[in-house]
Amino acid sequence: MASKTIYVLNGPNLNLLGAREPEIYGKTTLADIETATKARGRELGFSVEFRQSNAEGALIDWVQEAAAKGAGLIINPGAYTHTSVALFDALSAAKLPKIELHLSNIHAREAFRRQSMTAPAVDGVMMGFGAAGYRFALEALKSLIESRAGS
Template identity: 60%
Template sequence: MAKPVYVLNGPNLNLLGRREPDIYGGKTLADIEADCRGRAVDLGLGIEFRQSNHEGVLVDWIQEASEHGSGVIINPGAYGHTSIALHDAIRAVEPLPVIEVHISNIHAREPFRHRSMIAPAAVGMICGLGPIGYALALEALAARI
């Protein structure tokens, strides 16, 4: 079987379903994982679905994906706006394709959320489409790998 796609989730995404449902909707991270697993099967992909509130753990997983994965989908949460470490980790594993996903439209929110540190290192970004953004990212990676 082909190497799996790593689906990595950053801080506070473990609180989906109860965290600001007016912004993030009612789905839990477990719901999103189930949706991703179903879509991955349809696309003939395996996935490694993970979440951490710790920046260094996410860096470790990006590096792991460079050896054991075929691509990365990352919802970095707030680290997307601040983390040079995640940016550098993604650059370090090129040409592994990385797609950034955000459930909300970061460009329509507070000004500090408008800039992504991840986007310049990623092959693409999907934001503002809700949890379906993960499935769209899986489709984009399937077409690429």
């Protein structure tokens, strides 16, 4: 495997974690999640490139960068999960192991949140585990990467 970098991309409003609807998303901030994710990544033998943007185009650019430079990708598309054909297309074109991640269980939420436009373009979906989902997604992604490498 050429790269040992995992890209962890976060979509709109995730910069507000800890303050925005803590009854749904928890009280952990995105900075706290980043620190924990990078630490767990190191334990698993990866560096983690952790990013957040409210802009759809930035997320698409980063998916393309991950496809060119990364070993794997975890994406929490936020609200773009339910609306972005462009993000679906970028994920579909990215030929690396990919996991979609959600802090909450989107199937237990409002009807419009139950449909993911991006999920068909990834290898798996992790949801409903709060901030711990990032750790679980890293562990699952390591398994995907190893299985693709024939380890």
